[in-house]
Amino acid sequence: MSxxxxxxxxxxxEQRKEVEADLRAIGYEVGVKLLEICNFEREIHIPTLLYRITFDLLSLVSDSDKRIEKAEDADRTYLLTDADGIFSRFVSVPKEWEGFSADSVVCGMIQAALMASGYISEVTAFPKPSESLPNRIIFQIKILDP
Structure with a gap:
């Protein structure tokens, strides 16, 4: 898949498109198919839903270490940390695209799972490399509507 x-x-x-937005849209479609494959059931409790997305759904795509936590500064915002972004490690982009993340595909998958449970959301991927984790990605998940 990478x-x-x-x-x-x-x-x-090459097409000069909105790369991250297009990757997110593709990820949404992939996410819908993954939901069908793994018989993902609707969940109304947000922390449980995010746990299932992180460790059940996304484990089908990547087996790296993941952690999910509630953001301290926002009410309905959560942070999913992926220690080794599966797509970003294989993609090289121009230097001027410093904040670009090929893991925007995963953002679409997360949005599809949240939408299937009735939650409108905004998911953004941020590369956050460190010395020990050069491919670390942080997904910011904002729940917009119940």
């Missing part, structure tokens, strides 16, 4: 995402990023860059 090879496929690399090809999509390359194509979108």
């Amino acid at each position: 090879y496929l995402v690399c090809g999509m990023v390359e194509y979108l860059i």
